[in-house]
Amino acid sequence: MERSIDTMQPVISAENISLTFQTADGPVHALKNVSLTINQGDFVSFIGPSGCGKTTFLRAIAALETPTAGTLSVAGMTPDQARRRRAYGYVFQAPGLYPWRTIAGNISLPLEIMGFARPDRQQRIARVLDLVDLAGFGGKYPWQLSGGMQQRASIARALAFDADILLMDEPFGALDEIVRDRLNEALLDLWKKTGKTIGFVTHSIPEAVYLSTKIVVMSPRPGRITRVIDSPLPRDRPLEIRDTPEFIALAQQVREGLREGHSYD
Amino acid sequence: MTEAVARGNGGVNPTLRALPILTVLLAIVVVWYGAAVWMNAPWVRDQAARAETTLTTGDLIRQTLTLERPVLPAPHQVAAGLWEGIAGQKITSKRSLVWHGWVTLSATLAGFAIGTVAGILLAVGIVHNRAMDQSVMPWAVASQTVPILAIAPMVIVVFASMGVTGLLPKAIIAAWLSFFPVLVGMVKGLRTPDAMQLDLMHSWNASRAQQFWRLRLPSSLPYLFASLKVAIAAALVGTIVGELPAGATAGLGARLLSGSYYGQTVQIWSALFAAAILAAVLVMLIGALERLTLRRMGLAR
Numbered sequence: 001m002e003r004s005i006d007t008m009q010p011v012i013s014a015e016n017i018s019l020t021f022q023t024a025d026g027p028v029h030a031l032k033n034v035s036l037t038i039n040q041g042d043f044v045s046f047i048g049p050s051g052c053g054k055t056t057f058l059r060a061i062a063a064l065e066t067p068t069a070g071t072l073s074v075a076g077m078t079p080d081q082a083r084r085r086r087a088y089g090y091v092f093q094a095p096g097l098y099p100w101r102t103i104a105g106n107i108s109l110p111l112e113i114m115g116f117a118r119p120d121r122q123q124r125i126a127r128v129l130d131l132v133d134l135a136g137f138g139g140k141y142p143w144q145l146s147g148g149m150q151q152r153a154s155i156a157r158a159l160a161f162d163a164d165i166l167l168m169d170e171p172f173g174a175l176d177e178i179v180r181d182r183l184n185e186a187l188l189d190l191w192k193k194t195g196k197t198i199g200f201v202t203h204s205i206p207e208a209v210y211l212s213t214k215i216v217v218m219s220p221r222p223g224r225i226t227r228v229i230d231s232p233l234p235r236d237r238p239l240e241i242r243d244t245p246e247f248i249a250l251a252q253q254v255r256e257g258l259r260e261g262h263s264y265d
Numbered sequence: 266m267t268e269a270v271a272r273g274n275g276g277v278n279p280t281l282r283a284l285p286i287l288t289v290l291l292a293i294v295v296v297w298y299g300a301a302v303w304m305n306a307p308w309v310r311d312q313a314a315r316a317e318t319t320l321t322t323g324d325l326i327r328q329t330l331t332l333e334r335p336v337l338p339a340p341h342q343v344a345a346g347l348w349e350g351i352a353g354q355k356i357t358s359k360r361s362l363v364w365h366g367w368v369t370l371s372a373t374l375a376g377f378a379i380g381t382v383a384g385i386l387l388a389v390g391i392v393h394n395r396a397m398d399q400s401v402m403p404w405a406v407a408s409q410t411v412p413i414l415a416i417a418p419m420v421i422v423v424f425a426s427m428g429v430t431g432l433l434p435k436a437i438i439a440a441w442l443s444f445f446p447v448l449v450g451m452v453k454g455l456r457t458p459d460a461m462q463l464d465l466m467h468s469w470n471a472s473r474a475q476q477f478w479r480l481r482l483p484s485s486l487p488y489l490f491a492s493l494k495v496a497i498a499a500a501l502v503g504t505i506v507g508e509l510p511a512g513a514t515a516g517l518g519a520r521l522l523s524g525s526y527y528g529q530t531v532q533i534w535s536a537l538f539a540a541a542i543l544a545a546v547l548v549m550l551i552g553a554l555e556r557l558t559l560r561r562m563g564l565a566r
Binding site: 064083089090112143 | 479480561564
């Protein structure tokens, strides 16, 4: 699955999508007139305060929510068609591993559901465990692993069936900063190896700047995009890049974007 | 694993844990003896007055605790009756509590099995079908508000009129009582997977059957076991109630009834204790199965 990085084919395109939840207190505009194009192989971060619709947008891409207006297409299909073709690996903030299955058994779960044959499953499990640096832990149960390792296992589970698009909703939000740094580095490494398109929701400016090729700054009430920043940073990013002037300038831009969205309150 | 075991024991020395239980037991026995003397005393005094003899306190106490048909038999009399019923008879004898216990146990287990299967099936229906969700529960609740004492004779009579007697009618009554806790527990249990886990299943395009077998059912097991403990005790009660009407001759319920016909209080109490011991053993067995299963599944708390 060798993919050229500079094909720049749009995989996800949103045109003027809005998503309104009807609640007892009246309609909530989670997204309003959001347009965005994500190219193949992009690493896109969504950043903004809570209620800005970043998670809702990610969920809409994964067909877990349906936009109430506008068009959203994924690889030329509707999100739901893409879901049926198993185009997404989704990673949540909590690992959500089954306590009654081993790590290998947990990774095997989507493969079993999708009907992969046993030898193929075993091969894939070994490959993704290696990819997230958990080789040798397949036989352990989730409670025997640390939080960071459990989250890596859940990423392995999302990678196992070769979905083209990896959607991550604050996957490292519950982890401490040291573990987070390591996992960020590992995630970049994994992204380079696999060439997947990644959508990543976060609260952290350094995390967004460090990881992304494209940073989408959002603001609440109604949820909308205030800025889209294309990162000039190279794809090879050692952790030390965070001390360079380019990185700091980029972080500055993101911060300004966030402030703009907040100007009225 | 050892950590989990230590937590399960409360981390306390077993002798110390037994102490409160033994204290309560001792208190019950003391109160019971007191009550036996007090409740049997009028009869003993009456007899003494008729025979025109005077009683010392020692005589009074001795006699109240050794009556053949006491109002309230003393603990040692019940224990002797229980021992006599269990070990003093051939187990095929109609006076054997083991034989009567087996008659009750077989109907209890059959009813428990029927009730459990019915409860699980209804719960699956309720969780997966909107119409069932809205229609079944009120009826299930209503079924439990009808006194079982009113239903039991009707079930026995209706089945007897169709020529069915023995185990099945009693098992139906037992199932009537035991399906309900299973139903309530399983509806709750099958709904425990949170939104995130259901979203994950959705993103993998899992069918409802896959979602059920791989996520909902395993998640529901802790709830199922809790319900099963209630259900098996309820099944035993249902069976005994089913043995009371229409002159049944076998089972602990029949033993209770015939004891009360002939004023054999020791027999009543022995049968009562046999039923209680049976219930305790059944609940403990399910508890053991629960611990084993949940520990293997990593769900033990």
